[in-house]
Amino acid sequence: MTQHAQNANPTSDVVVIGGGIIGLACAWSALRDGASVTVIDRDFEGDRTSHGNAGGIAVTESTPIAVNGLFTKALKWLVDPLGPLSLDWKHLPAAWPWFMAFRRTANKERFREISLALASLNNRVYDDIVPMFEDVGAMDSFYRRGALTVYETGEAFAADQHEWAFKRELGVRWHAMSADEIREYEPSLAPVFRHGVFLDDWSHIGDPKRLVTQLRDRVKQLGATFVAGTVQALDLADALAPAAVIGTGERVKGRRMVVATGAWSASLAASIGDRVLLDSERGYNMTLPSHGIGLSREVIFAERKFVATPLDIGLRIGGAAEFAGLEAPPNYQRSEALLALGKRFLPDINDAGAVKWMGHRPATPDSLPVIGSSPRAPSVIYAFGHGHLGLTQSATTGALVADLLAGRTPGIDLEPYSIKRFQN
Numbered sequence: 001m002t003q004h005a006q007n008a009n010p011t012s013d014v015v016v017i018g019g020g021i022i023g024l025a026c027a028w029s030a031l032r033d034g035a036s037v038t039v040i041d042r043d044f045e046g047d048r049t050s051h052g053n054a055g056g057i058a059v060t061e062s063t064p065i066a067v068n069g070l071f072t073k074a075l076k077w078l079v080d081p082l083g084p085l086s087l088d089w090k091h092l093p094a095a096w097p098w099f100m101a102f103r104r105t106a107n108k109e110r111f112r113e114i115s116l117a118l119a120s121l122n123n124r125v126y127d128d129i130v131p132m133f134e135d136v137g138a139m140d141s142f143y144r145r146g147a148l149t150v151y152e153t154g155e156a157f158a159a160d161q162h163e164w165a166f167k168r169e170l171g172v173r174w175h176a177m178s179a180d181e182i183r184e185y186e187p188s189l190a191p192v193f194r195h196g197v198f199l200d201d202w203s204h205i206g207d208p209k210r211l212v213t214q215l216r217d218r219v220k221q222l223g224a225t226f227v228a229g230t231v232q233a234l235d236l237a238d239a240l241a242p243a244a245v246i247g248t249g250e251r252v253k254g255r256r257m258v259v260a261t262g263a264w265s266a267s268l269a270a271s272i273g274d275r276v277l278l279d280s281e282r283g284y285n286m287t288l289p290s291h292g293i294g295l296s297r298e299v300i301f302a303e304r305k306f307v308a309t310p311l312d313i314g315l316r317i318g319g320a321a322e323f324a325g326l327e328a329p330p331n332y333q334r335s336e337a338l339l340a341l342g343k344r345f346l347p348d349i350n351d352a353g354a355v356k357w358m359g360h361r362p363a364t365p366d367s368l369p370v371i372g373s374s375p376r377a378p379s380v381i382y383a384f385g386h387g388h389l390g391l392t393q394s395a396t397t398g399a400l401v402a403d404l405l406a407g408r409t410p411g412i413d414l415e416p417y418s419i420k421r422f423q424n
């Protein structure tokens with residue numbers, strides 16, 4: 001089924017660049033609308049961010065990463081070489097405009113605007129994702145059991161109260177739990193947690209890689225053409241048929257083009273003159289296939305900034321935010337550091353056969369994805385920059401992109417996600 005560029009269908013209705021969870025969800029939605037679709041990826045079989053994430057449908061995460069006071073905390077974390085945040089200082093000059101924009105986001109008014117925009121996406125996630133899971137056969141490993149955020153100290157719990165109250169305003173359902181209730185719900189946790197927050201609407205899936213495979217197979221079955229190749233640039237010379245320029249100059253043309261290349265999307269946007277601030281927020285994890293404990297749901301460790309998810313393929317302990325660009329080799333000591341935390345707070349886990357992984361979260365400084373048409377070329381639609389929430393927002397992004405492709409008015413205002421916000 002996979003073709004080389006020169007053989008590719010030259011005039012699909014839609015060319016989707018990127019075969020991660022976002023590109024495939026866009027392709028799936030467009031195919032269901034009756035469009036002909038070509039999907040291009042540089043390596044359909046290889047690893048990608050969408051394969052190794054924590055598997056959380058994290059609909060409660062409707063506030064941006066940048067909050068007041070984070071900069072002070074961040075400086076403390078940076079001093080710890082294996083703490084939750086790290087920066088390769090060689091990457092700083094390239095990342096500087098991103099960090100400055102990140103800092104500007106931490107003002108009260110912008111924080112509220114961004115939160116409302118995140119909630120608009122997150123509050124409709126199940127309406128979009130359940131039909132996609134049903135259609136691709138993913139319901140058997142979709143676990144709607146909530147999630148539990150745990151706190152070691154009363155101080156940290158008290159410090160987060162304002163944000164929890166605001167999240168409730170945004171539509172997030174949660175309730176506080178005592179130390180005893182935490183033990184009752186998740187007995188394999190070390191008995192050190194004094195406070196908990198139960199998140200009713202968070203859910204998780206059994207294996208993010210399996211989901212990508214199921215979605216890709218379904219997209220193929222619905223008739224998409226697959227083209228293997230690295231897209232170097234977009235070419236708008238023919239206004240009626242924009243082209244994706246691959247490798248040695250072959251062109252894959254379509255009436256509309258969807259850019260869904262995750263953390264690699266900025267250069268494709270730049271090739272038609274659209275500026276975006278996008279960086280790789282590199283995350284790590286360790287998956288323990290024979291963990292031997294009975295965790296029932298995803299647990300978020302509030303102070304230590306990591307999570308543990310009981311996937312079908314093992315217990316995945318993950319987190320970390322490393323800014324080192326797209327090319328630096330992984331530093332798997334971060335996976336080891338996460339495992340050490342896991343062993344401390346889930347003391348009975350068995351780490352035999354543990355597998356390390358690193359992936360590139362496509363991160364914007366304001367935590368909002370880029371969804372919408374290029375201001376320069378309405379035939380080009382962006383769908384990238386989902387940061388920590390790409391799995392969660394995949395089907396919703398696909399549905400919104402399909403609305404744009406079909407000329408329907410999307411169910412939510414897309415202005416907050418427009419690439420125009422980076423043009424100044």
Ligand SMILES: Cc1cc2nc3c(=O)[nH]c(=O)nc-3n(C[C@H](O)[C@H](O)[C@H](O)COP(=O)(O)OP(=O)(O)OC[C@H]3O[C@@H](n4cnc5c(N)ncnc54)[C@H](O)[C@@H]3O)c2cc1C
Nearest residue numbers: 018020021022042050053054056231262283389390391392
């Ligand atoms: C440690 C970690 C934990 C996470 N946990 C969660 C979670 O629990 N819940 C959640 O919702 N999200 C989570 N995320 C985030 C989520 O994984 C990402 O937001 C999501 O996978 C991004 O999907 P994508 O399709 O945009 O990118 P990708 O999966 O990176 O796909 C991009 C695709 O584009 C292709 N590509 C790139 N450049 C080109 C080019 N020039 N030409 C052709 N093809 C190209 C790549 O080969 C790739 O297939 C996590 C991320 C990490 C790192």
